[in-house]
Amino acid sequence: MPVTRLVRDIMVPIAEYPVVEEDATIMEAIKTLRESFHQKDGTWYGFQSLMVLNKKGELVGLLTLKSFLVALQMRDFLEHMLKRDPTGLFFTPHLFGDFNVRKIMRPLEVITIQEDATVLEALLVIVKKNINSLPVLAGTKPVGMVRTIDLFWFVGELLE
């Protein structure tokens, strides 16, 4: 069996990963993620999440496909409220003004892994937390992302 592989060996480096600022609108986040599809044409992986940075460039959260489903659900909820209560319209600009990335992201402090952790440790976190994207840190600095598909590929190689 091969020597123990580390998270940093299989992660996608942060320089290649799509990022968005935490006060960006949902639409801006959608556009950024879509553009990353095209840049990555010809590779076997695509990106299904975005890293969210604050003004200082620090990683504060993660936008996953699930976050976008939540956005859709929130929008539907707001629309229903406004239909039932016309006075709600007064609050519309405020509500939609607040409808940014920060509202739907998965906060960073919840789940991360260090770059010198083993691949198995990453696998355990992803399986236990039932997530698909796991941000990788060197100390407190974000350096990459490891995803279900990276781990699956690695498992498949073991069987060859």
Place this chain on the structure above:
Amino acid sequence: MTEEKNTAEEIMVPLDDYNTISENATIYEAIRVLRESFHRDGRAWHGHRSVIAKNDAGEPTGILTLGSILRAAGLRELYIDDPYLKAVSWGWYYIKKLQEGGLRVRDIMQPIGLAVARANDTLTDIAKTMLRFNVNSLPVVKRGQVVGIVRSIDIFTAMDRYFS
């Protein structure tokens, strides 16, 4: 207020586009078929990350995802701080777990009946069902038949006009 026009049937991936596997196949076979599924089209969003499980009669009975494979080895019960895990080659450990389990596709797949989208469900309907069941793929049912699979990525690519 604009009406939602996109339905599950309009944004889904047709069933025939997917690779299939017998629900009685082993996990090894499942891993091989999934890997071929990515390769088949090479590009990021065209290689499907799931395959359809079928019974002996050829009827679809489940969706096999990457996550179901990774979860198959029973890692959920392990503890990250277990010193034993640090000591062994984890690849060896993982394969041993799979062998001991003797699992089949039907044991780890997402059953068709767990949660479904109807052909005329809107994007919001589908999003709600996915969030409720915490899944990224749903079978699309029309007149009692599974006609395709709708994924969270399909919703993502269709939803932008709601936020413009």
